[in-house]
Amino acid sequence: MYKTETINIKTDFETGIEKAVALIKAGEVVAFPTETVYGLGANAFSEEAVRKIFKAKGRPADNPLIVHVADIAQAETLGEISDKARMLMEAFWPGPFTAVVRKKAGIPDVVTAGLDTIGLRMPKNPGILEVIKRSGFPIAAPSANISGSPSPTEAFHVETDMAGRIPLILDGGHTEYGLESTVCDLTSDTPLILRPGAVTAEDIKELAGMVEISASVLQPLNENETAASPGMKYTHYAPNAQVFVVKGPKESTVAQIRKMYEKDESGGGKPIVFCFASDSVYFKDMNVLTQGKDVTEVARSLFKNLREADAMACTTVYFQAVPETGIGLAVMNRIIRAAGFKLILVK
Numbered sequence: 001m002y003k004t005e006t007i008n009i010k011t012d013f014e015t016g017i018e019k020a021v022a023l024i025k026a027g028e029v030v031a032f033p034t035e036t037v038y039g040l041g042a043n044a045f046s047e048e049a050v051r052k053i054f055k056a057k058g059r060p061a062d063n064p065l066i067v068h069v070a071d072i073a074q075a076e077t078l079g080e081i082s083d084k085a086r087m088l089m090e091a092f093w094p095g096p097f098t099a100v101v102r103k104k105a106g107i108p109d110v111v112t113a114g115l116d117t118i119g120l121r122m123p124k125n126p127g128i129l130e131v132i133k134r135s136g137f138p139i140a141a142p143s144a145n146i147s148g149s150p151s152p153t154e155a156f157h158v159e160t161d162m163a164g165r166i167p168l169i170l171d172g173g174h175t176e177y178g179l180e181s182t183v184c185d186l187t188s189d190t191p192l193i194l195r196p197g198a199v200t201a202e203d204i205k206e207l208a209g210m211v212e213i214s215a216s217v218l219q220p221l222n223e224n225e226t227a228a229s230p231g232m233k234y235t236h237y238a239p240n241a242q243v244f245v246v247k248g249p250k251e252s253t254v255a256q257i258r259k260m261y262e263k264d265e266s267g268g269g270k271p272i273v274f275c276f277a278s279d280s281v282y283f284k285d286m287n288v289l290t291q292g293k294d295v296t297e298v299a300r301s302l303f304k305n306l307r308e309a310d311a312m313a314c315t316t317v318y319f320q321a322v323p324e325t326g327i328g329l330a331v332m333n334r335i336i337r338a339a340g341f342k343l344i345l346v347k
């Protein structure tokens with residue numbers, strides 16, 4: 001058991017960074033904000049330190065971690081960077097873009113779950129970048145939640161999941177995007193999106209001329225299928241409440257949600273509706289969490305709202321589907337998993 005300390009790096013940057021660097025150097029695990037979600041980081045070269053991440057999260061050993069670097073030069077020491085990979089890194093780094101490339105020797109197998117590839121990302125948040133630079137190590141870091149639960153977008157979410165399990169949380173306020181990075185396999189000619197994020201398929205296609213999206217982004221894997229991105233096969237982002245995604249024309253989704261909502265309520269449940277602020281008029285007399293004015297704001301508030309629904313002891317969450325374009329693909333990827341693929345199609 002650790003006594004977990006939280007340091008606000010907006011007001012106390014130097015203290016926070018110094019402590020984080022000392023702990024990382026000592027082989028410990030530290031939570032920190034990135035522009036995507038909060039991460040749980042350790043020295044990527046130390047098998048023992050990385051094992052502590054898996055333990056703190058309860059993460060399955062066959063789900064690889066993303067390795068965070070300070071620049072492209074550091075990425076080159078860890079993976080084989082093709083011209084195309086370099087072009088995409090130059091365009092999207094620092095930022096929410098993870099490049100999966102062939103792995104070089106040096107990083108322990110526990111980080112990459114024994115794969116011959118490695119996921120590399122240069123984050124934008126100045127705090128974590130400074131920790132990587134000062135410690136001198138690349139930092140292996142998954143999201144800072146207990147495996148399976150929604151990723152943390154605020155420091156108190158990390159405290160909820162990690163208190164006692166890690167020594168330090170750096171608090172940098174609400175993260176910018178609210179969803180994890182785009183994971184893109186660059187080991188063959190056509191970039192393949194394994195997990196969508198704020199760097200969109202459209203962004204990648206514009207630069208690379210082509211892009212593919214893995215079938216597992218919006219569909220469950222068949223039982224005997226191996227996952228290109230092992231993380232995609234696990235239950236993910238799930239609150240305690242049951243989540244339903246309702247997709248179709250607005251009047252029909254509103255009617256469907258109302259019907260199911262009323263049934264839940266009369267059965268003693270506590271339902272809640274997640275919708276755009278402008279749609280809350282349709283759900284006036286109901287329990288609603290508005291998600292903002294556009295899909296970018298939906299992305300930013302999604303995990304926070306899922307955690308809030310649990311804090312309110314809601315039993316069901318109804319989510320109006322968003323278009324699967326731009327960052328909407330990432331939102332649908334996460335919410336469909338949170339719903340255990342319970343998609344309700346209405347006409």
Ligand code: AMP
Nearest residue numbers: 064065117118119142143180229230231
């Ligand atoms: P998280 O760290 O929780 O954001 O999850 C990292 C995601 O990146 C998971 O879905 C992993 O399966 C995926 N990932 C990391 N490294 C690789 C890799 N070498 N090949 C494919 N997917 C990867």
Ligand code: MG
Nearest residue numbers: 142143151180
């Ligand atoms: Mg995660």
